[in-house]
Amino acid sequence: MMFKRTLRRLSVRISVVFLLIFIIFGTVIYGYVSYRFFDKVDDSMRLKANNLGIANGRIVFQSRNRWLFDPRILIFLRDTDGRVFNMFPREEIDVERLAELIAHTPPTGRIYTKEIEDHAYRILNIPYLYEDNILQTDRGPIVVDSIIAVSIVDSEVAALGDLLIIIASGLVTGMIIIIIAGYYLARRSMVPIQASWEKQQQFVADASHELRTPLAVVKSNAELILRHPGHTVEEESIRVTNIIREVRRMTKLVSELLTLARSDANQLELMISAVSLNQVTETIAEQFVPLAEMEGLTLTIKIADQLELMADKERLHQLLVILLDNAIKYTPPPGEILVTADKHGNNIIIAVEDSGQGIPAQDLPRVFDRFYRGDKARSRESGGTGLGLSIAKWIVEQHGGKISVENKAAGGAKFSVVLPIKKSS
Ligand code: ADP
Numbered sequence: 513m514m515f516k517r518t519l520r521r522l523s524v525r526i527s528v529v530f531l532l533i534f535i536i537f538g539t540v541i542y543g544y545v546s547y548r549f550f551d552k553v554d555d556s557m558r559l560k561a562n563n564l565g566i567a568n569g570r571i572v573f574q575s576r577n578r579w580l581f582d583p584r585i586l587i588f589l590r591d592t593d594g595r596v597f598n599m600f601p602r603e604e605i606d607v608e609r610l611a612e613l614i615a616h617t618p619p620t621g622r623i624y625t626k627e628i629e630d631h632a633y634r635i636l637n638i639p640y641l642y643e644d645n646i647l648q649t650d651r652g653p654i655v656v657d658s659i660i661a662v663s664i665v666d667s668e669v670a671a672l673g674d675l676l677i678i679i680a681s682g683l684v685t686g687m688i689i690i691i692i693a694g695y696y697l698a699r700r701s702m703v704p705i706q707a708s709w710e711k712q713q714q715f716v717a718d719a720s721h722e723l724r725t726p727l728a729v730v731k732s733n734a735e736l737i738l739r740h741p742g743h744t745v746e747e748e749s750i751r752v753t754n755i756i757r758e759v760r761r762m763t764k765l766v767s768e769l770l771t772l773a774r775s776d777a778n779q780l781e782l783m784i785s786a787v788s789l790n791q792v793t794e795t796i797a798e799q800f801v802p803l804a805e806m807e808g809l810t811l812t813i814k815i816a817d818q819l820e821l822m823a824d825k826e827r828l829h830q831l832l833v834i835l836l837d838n839a840i841k842y843t844p845p846p847g848e849i850l851v852t853a854d855k856h857g858n859n860i861i862i863a864v865e866d867s868g869q870g871i872p873a874q875d876l877p878r879v880f881d882r883f884y885r886g887d888k889a890r891s892r893e894s895g896g897t898g899l900g901l902s903i904a905k906w907i908v909e910q911h912g913g914k915i916s917v918e919n920k921a922a923g924g925a926k927f928s929v930v931l932p933i934k935k936s937s
Pocket of ligand 1: 866869870885887896898901925
């Protein structure tokens with residue numbers, strides 16, 4: 513529902529943007545072409561009109577290079593009474609036909625296009641400012657007020673008309689394509705948004721569900737304790753222990769949820785510095801060797817000397833804790849857990865393998881998913897939340913690395929982490 517409205521709004525916006533671009537493009541093309549069409553004509557008209565003068569009652573060209581002037585440009589003279597006389601070339605045109613139009617054009621020096629009786633004319637009217645302004649004509653002397661240059665521009669106007677039709681019909685067909693394209697683009701850009709929205713919805717639903725179980729356990733145990741107000745703590749120790757265990761689980765779950773929620777919001781920054789992997793594994797060994805022993809497992813750590821990389825030390829530690837926690841959780845005694853690390857080119861490859869029963873093939877691609885747990889009962893029993901590996905994956909990817917899992921031929925799971933060293937050397 514929400515997405516439908518956004519989709520509609522987004523497609524309308526995309527279409528409008530496209531349409532504006534199209535209109536601007538069309539206007540620029542039309543403007544440029546019409547400028548190119550008329551530019552030459554206008555120049556020739558100005559040249560010819562500006563060159564006219566009157567000497568001893570006769571028209572003269574100030575420049576001797578008369579061949580410079582375009583013979584197709586007609587020149588008219590207008591007297592102070594608004595009467596129009598055709599001068600060049602006299603015989604070609606009917607003065608009367610144009611007289612009316614030209615008589616009303618003010619001598620501004622500006623050029624414009626006008627259609628008269630199926631023909632398009634380009635007209636320039638400039639005031640005649642010289643002192644010698646008396647012209648002798650067949651009809652007697654006239655006082656010249658302005659000079660008018662006229663050029664027939666039928667072909668230019670027709671071509672521009674065609675261009676306008678092409679642009680307009682392009683716009684109409686373009687509109688249809690634009691709307692379809694706008695809708696398509698909007699849909700395309702909504703897909704990842706919708707996917708991550710649904711993922712978040714799922715995440716919230718799963719998280720609430722996960723929190724409900726321990727809460728129910730805490731509630732029922734507390735209620736059971738309340739039933740016997742006379743009992744000592746010792747007598748109710750199993751229930752108290754249950755409550756403490758569930759609260760601990762919930763605390764872990766909430767802190768993991770917070771990590772993932774913050775990572776989704778890009779609020780978690782890595783504190784990158786030069787880290788000695790040997791140092792990190794030393795701390796890990798101190799923590800986990802006794803733990804593994806308690807569970808009847810042997811933990812061996814075999815890592816190359818002086819492995820250094822640019823990383824977030826805390827996160828690297830957390831990553832190893834998650835992998836080792838799982839290895840211990842899912843390996844029955846007597847078993848073996850092996851941690852190896854070595855340099856391969858620009859990467860460090862860390863592997864955590866165990867001798868447990870491994871992961872069923874159909875679960876392999878899903879173990880890094882949030883809340884994914886292979887054996888729900890077993891995982892819950894051992895305090896699993898199903899979030900460990902998704903946090904591990906986030907840590908590795910934030911470092912620009914890759915994490916993968918496979919089953920060993922000899923049985924047991926093997927998690928491999930490839931981390932770029934990125935030495936600033
Ligand atoms: P959990 O809290 O359930 O351990 P994880 O995200 O850490 O959640 O792991 C997801 C699932 O992957 C586990 O429930 C388990 O089925 C499987 N898994 C993880 N590590 C191992 C392992 N070393 N051996 C076998 N299965 C494993």
